[in-house]
Amino acid sequence: MSDERPCPPGEYPVVIVGSGPGGLQLSYDLRRLKIKHALISKDIGPAGMFRRFPMFGRLITCSRPHAIVECGCPAYFRYDWNSLVANQTEHQALVTEFMDGDNYFPSRAEMEASITAFAERGGVEVRYECEWTSTRREDDGSFVLGTSDGEYRAKVLVFAVGMIEPWRPPTPGIEEVPHYVDIAATGIDYLKGKKVFIIGKRNSAFEIANGLLPHACQLILGSPHGVRPSIATGFPTAPRARYVQPLEDARFGGGTFVVDVALERIERTPDGYIVHADGTTGLGKVAFEVDEVIACTGFATGLGDLRKLGVETFYKDRLPTQTPYWESTSAAGIYFAGAATQGQAGMRKYGWPSHSASVSGFRFNAKVQAIEIARAHFGYEPPRRRIDPAKAVGYLLDQATSEAAIWSQHSNLARQLSFDEAGAHDEGISVLLDFVDSSGPDAIAITVETNLSGDLQPCAYVRRDGNVREQVFGPAWMNDFRTDENRARLAELLRGLGQNVPAAS
Amino acid sequence: MAAGHPQVDLDLATLPLFCELTSTELDAVTQEFEEAHAQPGERLLREGFVGTGFYVVVAGEADWLIGGHQVDRTATIIGTPPKPVTLRRGSWFGELTVLFDEPSISDVVALTPMHLLVIAGHELEGFLRRYPKVMFALLKGNARRLRDPERWR
Numbered sequence: 001m002s003d004e005r006p007c008p009p010g011e012y013p014v015v016i017v018g019s020g021p022g023g024l025q026l027s028y029d030l031r032r033l034k035i036k037h038a039l040i041s042k043d044i045g046p047a048g049m050f051r052r053f054p055m056f057g058r059l060i061t062c063s064r065p066h067a068i069v070e071c072g073c074p075a076y077f078r079y080d081w082n083s084l085v086a087n088q089t090e091h092q093a094l095v096t097e098f099m100d101g102d103n104y105f106p107s108r109a110e111m112e113a114s115i116t117a118f119a120e121r122g123g124v125e126v127r128y129e130c131e132w133t134s135t136r137r138e139d140d141g142s143f144v145l146g147t148s149d150g151e152y153r154a155k156v157l158v159f160a161v162g163m164i165e166p167w168r169p170p171t172p173g174i175e176e177v178p179h180y181v182d183i184a185a186t187g188i189d190y191l192k193g194k195k196v197f198i199i200g201k202r203n204s205a206f207e208i209a210n211g212l213l214p215h216a217c218q219l220i221l222g223s224p225h226g227v228r229p230s231i232a233t234g235f236p237t238a239p240r241a242r243y244v245q246p247l248e249d250a251r252f253g254g255g256t257f258v259v260d261v262a263l264e265r266i267e268r269t270p271d272g273y274i275v276h277a278d279g280t281t282g283l284g285k286v287a288f289e290v291d292e293v294i295a296c297t298g299f300a301t302g303l304g305d306l307r308k309l310g311v312e313t314f315y316k317d318r319l320p321t322q323t324p325y326w327e328s329t330s331a332a333g334i335y336f337a338g339a340a341t342q343g344q345a346g347m348r349k350y351g352w353p354s355h356s357a358s359v360s361g362f363r364f365n366a367k368v369q370a371i372e373i374a375r376a377h378f379g380y381e382p383p384r385r386r387i388d389p390a391k392a393v394g395y396l397l398d399q400a401t402s403e404a405a406i407w408s409q410h411s412n413l414a415r416q417l418s419f420d421e422a423g424a425h426d427e428g429i430s431v432l433l434d435f436v437d438s439s440g441p442d443a444i445a446i447t448v449e450t451n452l453s454g455d456l457q458p459c460a461y462v463r464r465d466g467n468v469r470e471q472v473f474g475p476a477w478m479n480d481f482r483t484d485e486n487r488a489r490l491a492e493l494l495r496g497l498g499q500n501v502p503a504a505s
Numbered sequence: 506m507a508a509g510h511p512q513v514d515l516d517l518a519t520l521p522l523f524c525e526l527t528s529t530e531l532d533a534v535t536q537e538f539e540e541a542h543a544q545p546g547e548r549l550l551r552e553g554f555v556g557t558g559f560y561v562v563v564a565g566e567a568d569w570l571i572g573g574h575q576v577d578r579t580a581t582i583i584g585t586p587p588k589p590v591t592l593r594r595g596s597w598f599g600e601l602t603v604l605f606d607e608p609s610i611s612d613v614v615a616l617t618p619m620h621l622l623v624i625a626g627h628e629l630e631g632f633l634r635r636y637p638k639v640m641f642a643l644l645k646g647n648a649r650r651l652r653d654p655e656r657w658r
Contacts, residue, residue: 223536224529224532224533224535224536225533225536225537260533262528262529262532262533263532278529279529280529280530280532280533312618314540314541314542314620315540316540321542321544323544329542329544329618345539345541348541348557348558348623348625349556349557350556350625350626350627351556351558351624351625351626351627351628352625353539411556436548436551437547437548449556451556452556452606452626452627469553470551470553470554470555470608472555
């Protein structure tokens, strides 16, 4: 019987590894740019991760069935953190189309259905059950990717392999306890009625603790650092509100303890475990006798043999170091997509990390990255849409108020306009880090940022005569930045850019 | 691991800012910071920009620049002639911008591949209050820069 799967082994300009939302979004956009590529996946279908995670069935990112803008319009994606972004309406597969309406956090099955439909409607071709096994670079700089189906040759490789490898700190004894990813396989039945120590206080730890509240008789969450949930920090990477019920239970004395301790070692006993620790807030040494221990200590990117090709890492070897366009800083031609793109932390304005850990942010990374790969490696010239200079101010404030790419990647992605004697040009969505540190014609890039008070505000970066200056705008009621004051300030900033550009709005 | 950007053992106990902390405190401090990396030529602080963080250099070197020129940071305070400064393992920067909540007066530009710790600006004050030993080390370090810029360099 012949193998009718697409993308057979052979030579391609680009090979993408991974059929999660990062790989599918990139493939969709490369296809629109007519960059031939192969997309391979070891999974049996799209979005394999969502068949296993999150463990308790629903995502922590929301998709609003009803928003103040029309479902599916570009601005709607501000309110839908999960859907992949199509360029054509007929390719759209919004998660809300598959949700039952009971919750604005989609279930894993609903997410998987949406991603599967996106791949089908957008014509994304994937060779499933094709596992990446090795990588090498040839003398001419091209790559050879070994897979379970044979060899692929490519000028550019993109790894969209997620960040789901279990990671543990070097605490003695921790290798004996199951990790979050192991619990996804074993289930939680064996924890019923047990005293459980959960190592960690991030989302995975609180997700498990929240799920175990009706099952375990006692829960202890321990790590050196105090809890700072998302509703306090404003960061979506911090423990999310829907998981912090155990924190309230601890405050109410309900049988959950959330302790600030440095773990010294974990001792296996005939009856369970003793977790030896030292309080980081002054209570001193302590030994927790528990039935079970779970390590919710984080995840790493599965890099296979890429380190041998020179891919450097940081964050305790968990993430590859990346350029502004998510290319390895040390192995040219190797790119990353999906959750691994959080290794490019962006501008870190006001301490905000990028939103690249979740679909909401990395789907827009993929769209920008597709253009950059096409431009840098295959001679593609991105179109530059002419903008009536008289409408530039209004356009930029519209973008700051509603553009989903900007809102999904505060301080990291920006709408860029350039100016020359011919007028104003829309350069599309840009990586802000690249814009502020590179030279070029007079231009402006506008984004939104969250300031020290937690307020959202626009920020414009203006490049004039090669120098980039930052111009912060104030917050506005209902985050509608199209105020008369902002129009006047922005008009002044644009005055004279690219020579005689009219400053009216 | 490729040359030029080795995997770094943080070993915070050997950094002047953290050397007074117990091992338990060091465990906690490690989680207060995020890890960051930078490539040669990359800007970590940008002159005139707000919203920066506080950085500690774990590995690598960076230039400290004002108006694109290499300077001794004390020069702006006590009027001494500009002298080049290289930030290296154990150095820190960004605290003045954060504490004064003002735009940075300088650029910090990586000279080599760098490994850093960074804490968001709005978290610095709380962090220093939780770890007064670190606050005191920072105070001593900054005072030394004023008193003895040659030694600091």
